Amino acid sequence: MLGNLKDQPADKILMLMASYREDPRDDKIDLGVGVYKDPDGNTPIMSAVKKAEERLLKSETTKSYTALSGDPAYAQAMRELVFGETGAADRVAAIATPGGTGAFRQGVDLIRMANPGATIWVSAPTWPNHLSILKTTGTPFVEYRYFDATTGGVDFDGMVADLNSAKEGDVVLLHGCCHNPTGANLTADQWHRVAEILLERKLVPMVDLAYQGFGDGLDDDAQGTRILAETQPELLVGASCSKNFGIYRERAGILFAIGDASDTKTVQGNLNHLNRQNYSFPPDHGPRIVTTILNDPQLRAEWQAELEEMRSGMLALRKHLADELRQRLNDDRFDFIARHRGMFSRLGVDADKVEAMRRDHGIYMVGDSRLNIAGLNARTVPILAEAIAKTCA
Structure with a gap:
């Protein structure tokens, strides 16, 4: 074999x-x-990470499993960090994942369960692991124009033209901020225009938010994601704590799925199922560091x-x-x-x-x-x- x-x-x-x-x-x-x-x-x-770890070392009483979805306090803290006031809790399902890569993979698997015929539209270029995972899972994908090598900026006209050719139910992968690999970002006005296209074409946005806080600040970097959360009936967001907390090897990520409040329980059950099938219980040490920091004002x-x-x-x-x-x-x-x-x-x-x-x-x-x-x-x-x-x- x-x-x-x-x-x-x-x-x-x-x-x-x-x-x-x-x-x-x-x-x-x-x-x-x-x-x-x-x-x-x-x-x-x-230093905040070191102090949080010291507290955990003194206060932890067990290394038993967390829930399939991870620690609920982590999901709540990250929901507030990513969505601010826009993330209505009754619409949000979430699972802890091994880093942002795990969040993307689980998101792709969720899409395949919910709509096997969906094509995922990705920016040209995008993070190479996006394409690798899509190819490995056999998920259809198409590139949309994004980077203009001549100006070093976003080819927004090309992006709009390409997204207007997507079919109903397709998924559009967007970088929430600090686009990897180009560094070229959408403006607030462009995010609003993209939101309009998504609604008009009945497309589902999926945001990869790997660098919140590295661009223009925590809130500004989440602006595009929050615009989508306010305007779209459905939204997937994969977030990573590797960069902004510097805990690369702890693999602290999270996948959010936002839909109709009446569907949240079912969506949460499916996310839990995905965790169970792929790695059973998610990592906890990194998420607990993040939760400790976000919930302590100092x-x-x-x-x-x-x-x-x-x-x-x-x-x-x-x-x-x-x-x-x-x-x-x-x-x-x-x-x-x-x-x-x-x-x-x-x-x-x-x-x-x-x-x-x-x-x-x-x-x-x-x-x-x-x-x-x-x-x-x-x-x-x-x-x-x-x-x-x-x-x-």
């Missing part, structure tokens, strides 16, 4: 990480892996201050890089980097130039020219700007 297996395609980012480790150059720069790094190149544990304030420092640091790096490139190239072609939000930006240069920067300058970024802004610091920004200028002039 096992001899019938075929080698799977290697993950491009993991391959990039391996190449970086093997590179002997002292001045090499890793801009590929998608984790936040501080100016010293470390991914720190937030810890929450400390966490938000740390998160704001991370967010403002990335914005400063964006401006620094855009300014350095403008100075070297004497044009504004890369000014869009300062307008992007979150950890990533896509430069919009071809794979040959990306490879040249790796070969000649030790700059490691994904082949589609996605770079992790959080992998930079004040010292390395000019080095990257010089490499881009020499390669792309």
Whole structure:
């Protein structure tokens, strides 16, 4: 049996990480892996997280299973964080999941149970694991235009035209903020227009909210999701705590399903069923850290201050890089980097130039020219700007 297996395609980012480790150059720069790094190149544990863990260590009396859906206090705390005042509790079903990836996978499985004929529309480009999961599950998907490589912004006219061709019952996958891999986001007016199209075409939105707090702030980053929660009869939202709480390895995610209040009990039962079939009970340590922080005013304030420092640091790096490139190239072609939000930006240069920067300058970024802004610091920004200028002039 096992001899019938075929080698799977290697993950491009993991391959990039391996190449970086093997590179002997002292001045090499890793801009590929998608984790936040501080100016010293470390991914720190937030002080609020440490304090929450200390409390849990002292207060926990059992390591027994939680409910199939996870701890109800986690669902409530996350519902308030994501939806604010717009998330009517009687319309919301939720399950804890292993990270945002688990939330997306469970969401896809729920769609397949509820409407096997649905096609999922995904932005071009999107996070590669979206496509991998859709292919693995045999779920039909179509790309809609999203990123304009010429302007570095959203091709909104193309997006609207493509979504207007979707059929009733199809699902539209949207990045809630800090679009991965491009960094280009919808404006509030554009979110409202998308909401109108979804209603007109009777489409179901599914939001991947992996970076809340990394773009323009916790509430601003949830604005698009909240617009949909207020206007759509049905909505799926997968949220991750990996980035904004810095607990990557704890795998703390959640899937929300919003529909008619009369259906909530049935929807919740189906979500519980999915957890049972896939991994039985979800992880609890990460969600309990999050719940502890969000429900304690002092810890929450400390966490938000740390998160704001991370967010403002990335914005400063964006401006620094855009300014350095403008100075070297004497044009504004890369000014869009300062307008992007979150950890990533896509430069919009071809794979040959990306490879040249790796070969000649030790700059490691994904082949589609996605770079992790959080992998930079004040010292390395000019080095990257010089490499881009020499390669792309």
